[in-house]
Amino acid sequence: MAGRVALVTGGDHGLGAEITRVLTQHGATVIIVGNASARMEAFAQKFSPRLAHYYLDLGNLNSVTKCAAEVLEQYDHLDLLINNAGVMMLPYGVSKQGFERHFAINHLGHFALSGLLFPLISKVPGGRVVTMSSNGHKIPGLSFADVRSDKDYHPMKAYGRSKLANLLFTQELARRLASAGVDMLSLASHPGQSSTNPHGTTGFKTLLDRILGQSTARGAEPALRAATDPTAQQGDYFGPGGFLELRGDAVRVRPAPAALDEAAARKLWELSEKWTGVQFPG
Numbered sequence: 712m713a714g715r716v717a718l719v720t721g722g723d724h725g726l727g728a729e730i731t732r733v734l735t736q737h738g739a740t741v742i743i744v745g746n747a748s749a750r751m752e753a754f755a756q757k758f759s760p761r762l763a764h765y766y767l768d769l770g771n772l773n774s775v776t777k778c779a780a781e782v783l784e785q786y787d788h789l790d791l792l793i794n795n796a797g798v799m800m801l802p803y804g805v806s807k808q809g810f811e812r813h814f815a816i817n818h819l820g821h822f823a824l825s826g827l828l829f830p831l832i833s834k835v836p837g838g839r840v841v842t843m844s845s846n847g848h849k850i851p852g853l854s855f856a857d858v859r860s861d862k863d864y865h866p867m868k869a870y871g872r873s874k875l876a877n878l879l880f881t882q883e884l885a886r887r888l889a890s891a892g893v894d895m896l897s898l899a900s901h902p903g904q905s906s907t908n909p910h911g912t913t914g915f916k917t918l919l920d921r922i923l924g925q926s927t928a929r930g931a932e933p934a935l936r937a938a939t940d941p942t943a944q945q946g947d948y949f950g951p952g953g954f955l956e957l958r959g960d961a962v963r964v965r966p967a968p969a970a971l972d973e974a975a976a977r978k979l980w981e982l983s984e985k986w987t988g989v990q991f992p993g
Contacts, residue, residue, distance in 0.1 A: 713738030716789050717938070718782065718828070720767065720821065721745050721796025723754040726843070726902055729931040730793060734938070735759045742786075744778055745796060769796060769820030771807040772987055779827035789831035791938055794821040794842040794877070799870040803861045810986065813866075814858045817873035819987055822880055826989040833992070838895045841937045842881050844948070845901050846956060848874040849967040855979060874901075876979060878948070878970035883980045884991075885946035886973070891993050896945055898937040899966075903951035903958050905930025925951070925958040932961040 717734050721727040722743030731741050735758070744767035745751055751764040765781050768774035782789075797817045806815030825840055832838040850871035858872075877899065884897035904924035924930075933949035940949075948966050953959025969975070984990050 714740075715791065716740045716742070716786060717791035717793065718742040718744065718789055719793045719795055720769065720824070722793075723747070723751045723764070726905065726927060726931050726934065727793075727795045728754065729927050730795060730934055730938075731762070732758070733931065733935055734791075735761055739791075742782065744782075767820075767824075768807075769816040769824070770812060772820070772823055773807065775820050775823045775987075776827065779824055782828060783831065786831060788834040789828055790835045790838055792825060792828055792832055792840045793934060793938060794825065794840070795934065796821075797843060797873075799845075799847075800866045801869075802866065803864045803869075805859070808986070809859055811858050811860075811864075811869055813869040813873040814855075814876065817870075818876035818880065819983060821877070822983045823987040823989040825880075825884070826987070826991045829991050833893060833895055836894045839938060839943075840881075840884065840895070840897050841934055842877045842897075842899045843901065843934060844877040844881075844899050844966075844970075845870075845874040846903070846950075847871040848878055848970055850875075853969065855975075855982070875967075875970055878966050879972070879976040879979050880983070881948070882946055882971065882973075883976035886976075887991070887993075889945050893993065896943060896947075898943055898947050898949070900933035900937045900949040900961075901956070901964075902930030902933060903953075903956055923954075923957045929958065936961040 717739050722731040740761045742763045744765045746768045755762040765778050767778040804812045853872045853875050881897050881899040888895050937949045950956045950964040951959040952962035
């Protein structure tokens with residue numbers, strides 16, 4: 712990673728902080744983006760002079776556009792984008808543009824950011840986009856039919872839908888890159904049952920972390936492998952290799968069949984372009 716430039720969303724806390732720590736330790740220049748400016752500033756001052764930070768509210772597409780413009784102005788290339796930030800188990804609410812918050816923050820914001828930063832990543836042979844998903848994508852019966860309504864709202868299903876969207880995005884971007892012959896990888900990972908703490912987690916999740924989970928450092932390993940493994944192939948998905956993918960060494964894992972639905976991925980891509988106003992070049 713020496714001499715490379717990486718951007719990590721939510722890179723100042725939880726899994727993101729561990730990812731930032733390891734990348735920096737191995738010589739990368741890391742840009743962290745998030746919605747807590749004071750926390751990012753304190754983290755950067757304490758951690759490394761090679762950290763830059765920019766404000767980003769993934770739930771507000773205007774903020775995503777502004778953040779991307781600032782990065783585009785300051786950097787001429789980007790080797791690695793890690794779409795790490797996320798929320799879970801939130802009560803019903805909508806984003807600035809009127810979308811359910813899990814879907815807006817975990818998927819739409821990252822879709823828009825990836826598209827806007829695509830010109831920087833595509834300048835680097837072998838550039839990578841790594842998107843964080845979750846075992847939550849395996850919840851059955853998830854639908855994108857109504858992401859603006861509170862009809863039959865359940866926070867776990869809303870979270871699972873956003874994580875399924877992350878994988879469909881990863882696979883569709885991978886297909887488009889391969890079709891266009893672009894030397895860039897679209898990859899995904901999940902941390903298993905890690906002791907990270909996305910905003911909105913519950914006491915039940917904390918209990919699961921203690922019983923079945925693994926440390927934040929171990930939870931970050933699948934994303935780090937996706938970011939650095941020289942044998943990674945287009946569309947690879949990494950997660951813990953142990954029981955139910957809850958813990959263990961980072962290995963290639965297989966997503967649920969719904970995440971490999973090409974028609975659903977194409978449809979979600981088209982809707983995401985429409986809803987964000989962002990189209991990937993090429």
